[in-house]
Amino acid sequence: MDFILRKAGPADADACGRVHYESWVETYTGMANDAFWERASAERSIENWRQWLDDGRDNGLDATIAEVDGVVVGLAFARASRENYGFAPVRDLELYTLYVLRAYHGTGIGQALLDAVVPPGTPAQLWAAEHNPRSRAFYERNGFRTDGATDSGESFGGIAAVRMVR
Numbered sequence: 001m002d003f004i005l006r007k008a009g010p011a012d013a014d015a016c017g018r019v020h021y022e023s024w025v026e027t028y029t030g031m032a033n034d035a036f037w038e039r040a041s042a043e044r045s046i047e048n049w050r051q052w053l054d055d056g057r058d059n060g061l062d063a064t065i066a067e068v069d070g071v072v073v074g075l076a077f078a079r080a081s082r083e084n085y086g087f088a089p090v091r092d093l094e095l096y097t098l099y100v101l102r103a104y105h106g107t108g109i110g111q112a113l114l115d116a117v118v119p120p121g122t123p124a125q126l127w128a129a130e131h132n133p134r135s136r137a138f139y140e141r142n143g144f145r146t147d148g149a150t151d152s153g154e155s156f157g158g159i160a161a162v163r164m165v166r
Helices: 010-028 034-039 042-052 109-117 131-139
Strands: 005-006 064-068 070-079 093-102 125-129 145-151 160-164
Touching: 010 034, 010 064, 010 093, 064 109, 070 109, 070 145, 093 109, 109 125, 125 131, 131 160
Parallel strands: 093 125
Antiparallel strands: 005 064, 064 070, 070 093, 125 160, 145 160
């Protein structure tokens, strides 16, 4: 499958928000509690991406997106690590978001996005849904291992998480 990767800009916020939300629906339906879905919406996701990609903000986001035939189908970004779920960071870099629409799983897009924002071999950390074996296996193939830090899911809709490090 032919796809291109490029840096996201403010004009991509609506597409990024849509892909982010649709990926949550595809990934977390059946995992997340009702309170999560009461807060989550395509509109909220789009607004978040508008803020994240605003060129005038000091905390502007360096996100990478994947397009197929001019349509955004995946996105990723990494940032400086920070405390999560009461755990101090163990790496300087954290993969914060990587989502690819289900129809594009297995195409190499996810791997290309990961490599673009966290180059192979770069020490990094991430938080993955504990009960998402597909994503955990993907990260394990890329050298990430759980380090024992966990979150019960109270802060993310009942979705328990594990920290993975490389």
